[in-house]
Amino acid sequence: MNLRGERQADFAYQAVYRYMISLINEISLQTPVKLPSLRQLSARLNVSISTIQYAYSLLEKEGRIYSVAKSGYFAWPVAANSQVMAGADLLERLYAAARRPGMVVLSGDEPALLGSLDGDLLTLERQLVRKYPHQLQPWTQPCGVWELRAALAARYTSSPTRCWQADEVYIGADLRGVLEILIDALGLKGTVVVTESPCDYLVLRLLQTAGVRVIELPWLADGSFDLTTFEHLLHHESVHLVLLSSVISMPSGAALSVPERLQVAHLLDQYGCWLLEDDTFGELSYTPSQAALRNLVNPERLIVFSSFEKVLGPEAPFGYLLSHQIGSELQRQFLLRSFRLSSIRQRAIARLYQSGRFDQHLQTLRQHLQEQAQAMSLRLEARMAGRVSYRMPVAGASFWLESVAPVDMRLVFQSMLTQQVIIAPGELFSLSGLHHQHMRVSHTFTGHPNLDITLDTLAHALLQSQTG
Structure with missing residues (x-):
């Protein structure tokens, strides 16, 4: 069977992706094998390092490869049967x-399969390359280029009291990378985190690996939020952080009602808990929906995370965070991680927002x-x-x-x-x-x-x- 989503164009990263699939299929299937570095592949295939990085990001997202800090990328062993x-x-x-x-x-759950902005991004990128030649493209912006950070800050600002600044936005190579940084910055090891359930398995596995005690709070059968159990947990457990979706919880499709949102915000403030808001699907409701939860809670104990990929497609794999607090620690962690992100690609995404x-x-x-x-x-x-x-x-x-x-x-x-x-x-x-x-x-x-x-x-x- 072949049910793959159709694409209208063939981009450089797709050619690299196919090459890597062929390379992986040729190597040993019994033990992990180190793959060529980004720089090696860039020279071999005569494409940019950022293009190689996007292809590797897609392969990693599919579970075909994995990365090891300071060691590079490896192909997972594939079982013979x-x-x-x-x-x-x-x-x-x-x-x-x-x-x-x-x-x-x-x-x-890949919404962009029904329509991505890959073509628009690449057109904008070609225009920007002429405006910003390679020697003028800075690689020393570890938290993301200012234009995109400012565009996101403006988009998330909803009122004079619910506003964001560009230096409160942090952009990383992908969602996994920024979440790993956040876990380190918050020092979550050994703490208690309450998550809605079902919850994205990437987030759950990252918390589990970091030594976090995760307490799952299932949505009720009718799609409502279990406020009684939620309050009980906040009262009897030393809950440091609560993970909830901004608007719609995926994959369940459940959503907090207005009274539930107000009560959740009240309880979070009463018990002094941080809210980690998952905004990955926040803009993908089919019809206009309620205001995001972040507009009701204490902004000083709020962190929002999301990515561009669900809406824009695989050419925009970057993940990002917004936080009023812990800025110095986030900056330190981003500097240590040393993401080498394409400034041109980020500027192209910013132009999509601005236009x-x-x-x-x-x-x-x-x-x-x-x-x-x-x-x-x-x-x-x-x-x-x-x-x-x-x-x-x-x-x-x-x-x-x-x-x-x-x-x-x-x-x-x-x-x-x-x-x-x-x-x-x-x-x-x-x-x-x-x-x-x-x-x-x-x-x-x-x-x-x-x-x-x-x-x-x-x-x-x-x-x-x-x-x-």
Whole structure:
């Protein structure tokens, strides 16, 4: 099967990406292998270091490679067959499967597959290169170029009392990088962090690796927030930080009501807790939504994180943070990390914001996502009626499905792998064994007849994996 999203142009990073896939497939599949450095590949392929970095970022995001500080990039060993990976960590198995050729990756949530701004970015970049020749492109801006930081500060400012300055914005190579810096800057090791659940597995794994005690607070079955349990945790646990989404919580699609938002803000202030707001999907609601949670809480105990990639596409992999406090520590950590980011690419993104092109694109993308979600819903009703239940998505590019009958979702996952299809079992979005009856599936594939066959296969796998 081949359900890959179609792209209208072939960019340099895609050629590098294909070259790296071929290179990885040629090397040993049993042990990790060190890959060429950014500089080595840049010289070998006669492309810019930033282009190599974007391709590597995409490969790392797909789980094909990983980076080691001061050592470079390495290719993960790929199991010779699915049985070898049967006892491995579920996330490792998902990553390993995604590296195998011919797999249908139905597990992601990549809105920009329905329309990215790659072409606009590269056009702007060519214009800016003429204005800023290579010798005038500074690499010594470890927190990001001023133009983009200022554009983000302006976008996040909502009132004279809820305003941001450019020097309170910090831009890194990708979302993982800026979150790792944040964890170090806040000194979260050994502290208690409350997260909404389900929660993005990248965030969960980073907190777990850092030695943070994570307490998960599941959304209730009706999509409401468990304020009673939340207040109990704040009262009885030494909670240092609370992680919540700005508007829509993904992948569940749940959202705080206005009274819930006000009560959450009151409790955070009462107990003196920091709010870490996940704004990754904050601008991807299909219709106008409520004000972000950050506009209600104490701004001195607020940190916001997000990235450009979900909206702009893989040519804009940068992640970013906003914080009024801990500025000196964040600057120190960014200096230590020494991100070498393309100043031209950042300036091009800033121009998209300043010109209004970003907002035009965002409006079109939201419309396409909503239309695609409605089409996918019709497919689910036709192909999987009686097998799954769900709430209609209101943001993002995926469905959060729950099996109607009790099933072993790991068996479903394994069964789909044999059909060269990858789903994301719900337990990936928890550290404490929640969401075993759920899965995340993408709805960003358009015009592919094989999607109906895939959903039929998934319905059969659910039937065959029932436990009761």
